[in-house]
Amino acid sequence: MTNHSDGSTPARVDWDAEAAAFDEEPDHGLRDPDVRAAWADRLRDWLADRPGDLLDLGCGTGSLSLLAAERGHRVTGVDLSPAMVEQARTKLAGRDAVFLVGDAAAPPVGEERFDTVLVRHVLWTLPDPGRALRLWRDLLRPGGRLVLVEGVWGTVSPVGIPADRLTALLAPLAGHTRVERLSDDSRLWGRAVEDERYAVVATV
Template sequence: MPDSVSKAAPVADYDSFAAAYSASNDNNLFNAYYARPEMIRLAGDVAGLHILDAGCGSGPLMEALRNKDASVSGFDLSPAMIELARERLGEDADLEVADLGASLPYPDDTFDCVVASLSLHYVEDWTSALAELRRVLKPAGRLIVSIIHPTVYAIVYPESDYFALTQYSEDYDFGEGTVWMTYWHRPLQDVINTFINAGFSIKTVTEPPPAANTPAELLPNPDGRSFICFLFFELEAR
C-alpha cells in the first residue's frame, strides 16, 4: 500500500526514477506475477499479429508478446522508459515517445490488437484516448486493458466520493527516495460506459488470482486467497 495520499501532489516524472521502477516491475507481485500474466493470457495466440503496447514502460509486456511471435510496437510518455525498452528489445524496436492522452503517431487501421496495461488510469480524458486507440485498430481489432480496480478507491478512501472523477496521488519508495504516482479514479459505470460509447464491445472482464508460480513470500494472504487489485477487460472494436 502507498505511504500516504494527496489530492495535490505533482504528476510523476518517470524519467527521474525509470530504472528503479523498471527493475521493480520485472520482479514484483503486482506487475510480474499479476498484471502481466493476465494481460498475456487475455491476448491469447498472438503469433503473426501486429500489437501496439500503449504505455509500454520499459517493454516487458512487449518482450513477452514478441516471444510469442507477435510483431510489436510501443509508446510511452517517458523518454527514459523508451530508452530502457530499446535496451531490452534492441535498437531496431518500433518505439515512440508519445502521450496516450493525445494524437498517436500511427496510421488508421494499423494494429490487430492494442494492449494498455495499467496506463489508462493516468489519463483524465478517456473519450479522446479511446478514440485514438479505436482509430489505430483494424476493424474488429481487440483492445486489452488493465486498470486499478475502481473499488480499491472506495475501500482505501471511504471518505471520498466514489462516483466522482477524481485525481489523486500516492507516494511510493522505489529505492531512490519517495516518488509520487498520480491517477484518475472513475466509478465502474463510467469505465464500462466510456468503453461502449467509444465503439467497443466487452468480450471478457476478469478479476484474476495471481499467477500460479508466484513466490509464496510475495503473496499478501498466507492461505493463498486472492485480493482486489486490478480489473481487466478484453474489448473488441465495433
C-alpha cells in the first residue's frame, strides 16, 4: 500500500486487474499518433543524445520504455505488477530491454548503475519521497539524469506533489535542475487538462 504525499492513505489499487485496460488511457498506451509523437518529442529533449542505460521505474506496460528504446537506449523497467511487466515484455520484444517485478522505491537492480532514471507518476505515491530521490540519485552514474514526471490532480481533495516541493527535495542532490510545465500541452494527455502537470530534469 502506498501513501499520499500529505500522509493520507489512498485506496489500494489492484494494478494486475488494471493492466488489461491500462493502455486505453491516451497517455498510458500512446496509441494515438499525436499523443505518441508528443511524448517522443519530450523524451528527445529530456534524454541524452547518446544512447545509454535507462531505468524506467513504475514502467507500467512499457510505453515510455518503448520510446526510449526506439532512441537506442538500453532499458531496464521495474513495476510492482507482474501483469504490467508481462505486457511491457511483450511490447518491447526484440528490443534491448529487460523488465523486472519490483518496488520503485527499492529497485531490484543490485549494483547496476544507469545514465538516466525515468519515473512517471510514482514519486507522489511513496511515503518518503526524499528517501526515494536519494536512492534514485545513487543509481546514477556521474553526470546522469533524473527525469521525473509528476503533478497534482483533483480539486476537492487534490493528490500529488507540487513542483516547488519536488525541486526543494532535489536541491541538495542535483547540480542542475529544470522544470517543464506540461499542463498546457493537451497533446500529451489526449485532452485539455487544468491541473498541475510537469516534468523535472535534474543532472547529478
